[in-house]
Amino acid sequence: MRLFIDTANVDEIREVASWGVISGVTTNPSLIAKEGRDFKQVIEEISSIVNGPISAEVISEDAEGMVEEALELVKISNNIVIKIPMTSEGLKAVSVLAKKDIKTNVTLIFSPLQGLLAARAGASYVSPFIGRIDDIGTDGVALVEQMAEMFNIHNIDTEIIAASIRSPKHVIDASMAGSDIGTIPYKVFKQMLNHPLTDSGIRQFLSDWEKAIK
Numbered sequence: 001m002r003l004f005i006d007t008a009n010v011d012e013i014r015e016v017a018s019w020g021v022i023s024g025v026t027t028n029p030s031l032i033a034k035e036g037r038d039f040k041q042v043i044e045e046i047s048s049i050v051n052g053p054i055s056a057e058v059i060s061e062d063a064e065g066m067v068e069e070a071l072e073l074v075k076i077s078n079n080i081v082i083k084i085p086m087t088s089e090g091l092k093a094v095s096v097l098a099k100k101d102i103k104t105n106v107t108l109i110f111s112p113l114q115g116l117l118a119a120r121a122g123a124s125y126v127s128p129f130i131g132r133i134d135d136i137g138t139d140g141v142a143l144v145e146q147m148a149e150m151f152n153i154h155n156i157d158t159e160i161i162a163a164s165i166r167s168p169k170h171v172i173d174a175s176m177a178g179s180d181i182g183t184i185p186y187k188v189f190k191q192m193l194n195h196p197l198t199d200s201g202i203r204q205f206l207s208d209w210e211k212a213i214k
């Protein structure tokens, strides 16, 4: 599973990018709003840090408006992916953009059938929301597993981005369920990195080393 970071905070992106582990970024209007900065400037800065797909979400609710926004956003950089919500207008916009070779990420996917529709409309990526499904007492990872199997059986090349990841366990489960990509918040990257036995192991190695050379 490839790793994307799910944030619009450029400091977080810079730090995790410096580890050499991320191959893309996803944002959404809530994450952009949290930064209190100009949308296009943020996307431009992110695309200068990460050389992989950067999802920037449209806010129009009609297909025409979505396509218009998309055509502006793709001017920012050649790695912009247009994030579009899973609605009938969204699907229309995806199919128009696919014909123009513009990549899209259909977001707010909560069922395998929504995933199939998005894929058939020509989406490059679909984003099932694991955490939000778990929040309502259903199994988010099971959705990823079902979609991965369905896409595999039918040779659908739309990639699955496991989104709304809330914990390191979600990352493990999404990767074992066959997700192509996991988009992970900064906090979860830090949780994945750290382990108390690594810390105590380093302290032990260094203290043994110090004792030996004295």
Ligand code: E4P
Pocket (backbone or CB within 6 Å): 006, 026, 027, 028, 107, 127, 129, 131, 132, 163, 164, 165, 183
């Ligand atoms: C990413 O594509 C989504 O916008 C994001 O993962 C949503 O996460 P949340 O459910 O924690 O807001």
